[in-house]
Amino acid sequence: MHITVIGSGYVGTTVSACFAEMGHTVTAIDIDQGIVDTLNGGEAPISEPGLDELIAKHAGGRFTASTSYDAVPETDITFLAIGTPSNADGSIDLAGLEAAAKATGEALAQKSNRHLVVIKSTVTPPSIRAVLEPAIRSGSNDNAAIDIATNPEFLREGTAVSDFQDPDKLVVGTDSEWATDRLTAVYEPLLDSEMPIVDTDPETAAMIKYANNAFLASKISLINDLGNICKEFGLDAYEVADAIGLDDRISEQFLRSGVGWGGSCFPKDVNALIAAAKSEGYEPAMLEAAVTVNDRQPDRLVAALQEHVDLEGARIAVLGLAFKPDTDDIRNSRAIPVIDALQAGGADIVAYDPVAAEQMADRFPDIEYAETAAEALTGADGVAVVTDWEEFSELDEEFNTMSTPVVVDGRRCIERRDGIVYEGLTW
Numbered sequence: 001m002h003i004t005v006i007g008s009g010y011v012g013t014t015v016s017a018c019f020a021e022m023g024h025t026v027t028a029i030d031i032d033q034g035i036v037d038t039l040n041g042g043e044a045p046i047s048e049p050g051l052d053e054l055i056a057k058h059a060g061g062r063f064t065a066s067t068s069y070d071a072v073p074e075t076d077i078t079f080l081a082i083g084t085p086s087n088a089d090g091s092i093d094l095a096g097l098e099a100a101a102k103a104t105g106e107a108l109a110q111k112s113n114r115h116l117v118v119i120k121s122t123v124t125p126p127s128i129r130a131v132l133e134p135a136i137r138s139g140s141n142d143n144a145a146i147d148i149a150t151n152p153e154f155l156r157e158g159t160a161v162s163d164f165q166d167p168d169k170l171v172v173g174t175d176s177e178w179a180t181d182r183l184t185a186v187y188e189p190l191l192d193s194e195m196p197i198v199d200t201d202p203e204t205a206a207m208i209k210y211a212n213n214a215f216l217a218s219k220i221s222l223i224n225d226l227g228n229i230c231k232e233f234g235l236d237a238y239e240v241a242d243a244i245g246l247d248d249r250i251s252e253q254f255l256r257s258g259v260g261w262g263g264s265c266f267p268k269d270v271n272a273l274i275a276a277a278k279s280e281g282y283e284p285a286m287l288e289a290a291v292t293v294n295d296r297q298p299d300r301l302v303a304a305l306q307e308h309v310d311l312e313g314a315r316i317a318v319l320g321l322a323f324k325p326d327t328d329d330i331r332n333s334r335a336i337p338v339i340d341a342l343q344a345g346g347a348d349i350v351a352y353d354p355v356a357a358e359q360m361a362d363r364f365p366d367i368e369y370a371e372t373a374a375e376a377l378t379g380a381d382g383v384a385v386v387t388d389w390e391e392f393s394e395l396d397e398e399f400n401t402m403s404t405p406v407v408v409d410g411r412r413c414i415e416r417r418d419g420i421v422y423e424g425l426t427w
C-alpha cells in the first residue's frame with residue numbers, strides 16, 4: 001500500500017519507518033524542513049533505539065519525506081500523527097492537528113476515488129466530529145469520498161520501534177466495513193492469531209487510548225501514594241509492590257514508585273481528559289488525585305535532600321534529565337520541577353544526562369552540564385537521581401569524589417552501600 005504519514009515526530013517517524021519495513025511505500029510529510037532533510041538523509045530526527053537503522057535502510061527507497069502535501073492524493077491511506085498538546089487550562093490544543101487535517105482535506109480535493117484518513121494522534125472523543133471531521137472534509141470536492149477513522153497508538157518512547165512492531169492490541173475505530181478492512185490490511189504483516197483486534201467506532205477507540213493512559217498514570221500515582229505511606233512507616237515500598245504485583249489482577253508492571261510520571265503524554269492526556277470531562281459537567285475526582293500525587297513527588301525528593309544538605313549555595317548534581325531512560329525527550333520531565341525547586345532553595349546545579357542535556361539547555365541555559373555522571377558527582381554536596389538510566393546503577397567509586405556523598409534516589413536505581421548517605425523516596 002502507498003501510505004502518507006503526516007507529522008514526523010516521535011510517533012510519525014516510528015510509524016513511517018515501521019510501515020516501510022512492513023513493505024509499504026511511505027511518504028512522510030512534516031512542515032519542518034530540517035526534519036524532512038534529516039529523514040531524506042537517512043537519519044532519524046529523534047533518538048529512539050532501532051529507528052536510525054530503519055530510516056537508513058528505507059530512505060530513498062520505499063521511504064521518502066517532504067514538506068508538501070502533494071503526494072496525499074496519490075496514496076491509498078493517510079495517517080495524521082500531529083502533536084495534541086495542552087492549552088493553559090489543560091484542555092487539548094487541536095490547532096496543529098486541525099491545520100494538518102485541513103491541509104489533508106484540501107490535497108484530497110485532487111483525488112476522485114475513496115480515501116481513508118486515519119487519526120493516529122491522541123484526541124478527545126467529542127473533537128472527532130466537532131473539529132477534525134469538518135476540517136478534513138472542508139477542502140474536499142464532491143467526488144472525494146473520504147472515510148475517517150481513529151487508530152490510537154500505544155507505543156512507549158525508548159522502546160517505540162519494538163512496541164509498534166509487537167503491540168498488545170490493534171484498535172481500529174471506523175464508521176464502515178471498507179475502512180475497517182483497509183486499516184486492518186495495513187497492519188496485516190504484524191497480525192497473527194494471538195493479536196486481539198478491537199474493532200469499534202472512532203469515538204470509542206479514542207476513549208480507549210485516554211482510558212489506557214489514565215489508568216497507567218493513576219496506577220503509578222497510587223503506588224506513589226502507597227509508597228509515601230510505606231516511607232512514613234519506615235517500610236520498603238518496593239518489597240510491598242513486588243508482593244502485590246504477584247496478584248494477576250494487579251500485575252507487576254507500572255508499580256515502580258518514585259519521583260513520578262512525566263513525558264509528552266501522561267500529563268497532557270490525563271489533564272485533557274479531566275478538562276473534557278469537566279466541560280461535560282463531570283468532576284473526575286480519581287484523575288485529579290492522580291495529578292495531585294504526581295505533582296507532589298518532585299517536591300518530596302527535594303525535601304528529602306534538604307534533610308541532609310542546606311541547599312543555599314550547595315553544589316547539587318542532578319542525574320537524568322530525560323523523562324525516562326533511552327530517550328532524549330524532556331517534555332514534562334520530572335527533572336524540570338526538581339531543578340526549579342533546587343534553584344528556589346539556592347542550590348548551584350550541575351546536571352548530567354547521556355542524551356538529553358542539549359534539550360534541557362534550552363529550558364535551563366544557566367545551569368552547568370557535565371559530560372559524564374562522574375564529572376557531575378565530583379565535588380557535589382548532594383545528588384538527586386531523577387531518571388533511571390542503566391549507567392547510573394553502575395556508579396560506585398564515583399560517589400567517593402563528592403564533597404558530601406548524599407544520594408537521594410528518585411528511581412530506585414542506585415545501590416545503597418556503606419560510605420554514602422542514601423535516601424529513597426518511597427523506601
Ligand SMILES: NC(=O)C1=CN([C@@H]2O[C@H](COP(=O)(O)OP(=O)(O)OC[C@H]3O[C@@H](n4cnc5c(N)ncnc54)[C@H](O)[C@@H]3O)[C@@H](O)[C@H]2O)C=CC1
Nearest residue numbers: 007008009010011030031032081082083084100121122153
Ligand atoms: N510520543 C509518544 O510516545 C506517543 C504519542 N502519541 C500521540 O501521537 C501524537 C503525536 O505525538 P508526537 O509524535 O509525540 O508529537 P511530536 O510533537 O513529536 O511530532 C509532531 C510533528 O508534527 C509536525 N507538524 C506540526 N504541524 C504540522 C502540519 N500542519 N503538517 C505536517 N506536520 C506538522 C511537527 O513539526 C512535528 O514534527 C500526539 O497526539 C500524542 O499524544 C501516542 C502514543 C505515543
Ligand SMILES: O=C(O)[C@H]1O[C@H](OP(=O)(O)OP(=O)(O)OC[C@H]2O[C@@H](n3ccc(=O)[nH]c3=O)[C@H](O)[C@@H]2O)[C@H](O)[C@@H](O)[C@@H]1O
Nearest residue numbers: 153154155156157220254255256260261262263265323324
Ligand atoms: O500515549 C503515549 O504517548 C504513551 O504514554 C506512555 O508511554 P511513555 O510516556 O513513552 O513512557 P512510560 O514508560 O509509560 O513512562 C511514562 C512515565 O511514567 C514513569 N513511570 C513508569 C512506570 C513506573 O512503574 N513508574 C514510573 O514512574 C516513567 O518514568 C515516565 O516518566 C504509555 O506507556 C504508552 O502506552 C503510550 O502510548
